Amino acid sequence: MPPTQPSDQASWEDYPRPSLAVDVAVLTVEHAAEQPGLGLLVIRRATSAHQGNWDIPGAFVRDRERLDDAVARVLRDKAGVTGLAPRQLGVFDDPDRDDRGWVVSVAYTVAVPFGRLQPALGKDVRLAPVRVHGDISRTGASAVSVTLPSGQKRLPFDHQEIVGRAVADLQKRYREAPDPDRLVESDEFTLTELYAIHSLITAGEEHRDTFRRRVEPRLSELGVRRLAVGRPAKLYTFERD
Secondary structure (H helix, E strand, O other): OOOOOOOOOOOHHHOOOOEEEEEEEEEEEEEEOOEEEEEEEEEEOOOOOOOOOEEOOEEEOOOOOOHHHHHHHHHHHHHOOOOOOOEEEEEEOOOOOOOOOOEEEEEEEEEOOHHHHHHHOOOOEEEEEEEEOOOHHHHOHHHEEEOOHHHOOOOOOOHHHHHHHHHHHHHHHHHHOOOOOOOOOOOOEOHHHHHHHHHHHHOOOOOHHHHHHHHHHHEEEEEEEOOOOOOOEEEEEEOOO
């Protein structure tokens, strides 16, 4: 016979519970002066904890609120961004991760074209430049550096780790498909333009010729772009899903 389990006489209220929060790492590529740069959406914190510091959007989940609804609310109310579809990245549950108390965070991430974020940028919503120094799945979050406004050294709490995991997730997706988030922001592009974005995300781990052989069969050729100097460049577009 199976062992008899003792009955649990504790009431629901006898179990301690953490507060529940959501945090969102929103990534993009800004095509400034023809030189693309990876960026992280950051907001100036208005709440008492780390007030005035720059951080990724986040908030506590309200009573009976779904996680996806909380994420949409955070992006809308704190960053002025709507219409995104972040994916759940993971749960961050170190009991000491938040100096305010026991807080479990469900982290989300999304990578979107710069044009989707540009209208929201302003005094309290910025893009922080991100540099990737290697394969994050092997080296960890330290392979990602974020240059925050106002000379701030680090993101609050464990949010640097969240951003590192978000970039690792982005790297994985960009090794599997040509620009799955359409960060190139054009229906017509050259392989050089596409490679520049992939190289930013993967820290240049893939040689240009290897990249061309991998992605060219998955693109549709449109013609050529005449250049002022040199040979015309082939133009491509993404195959229909």
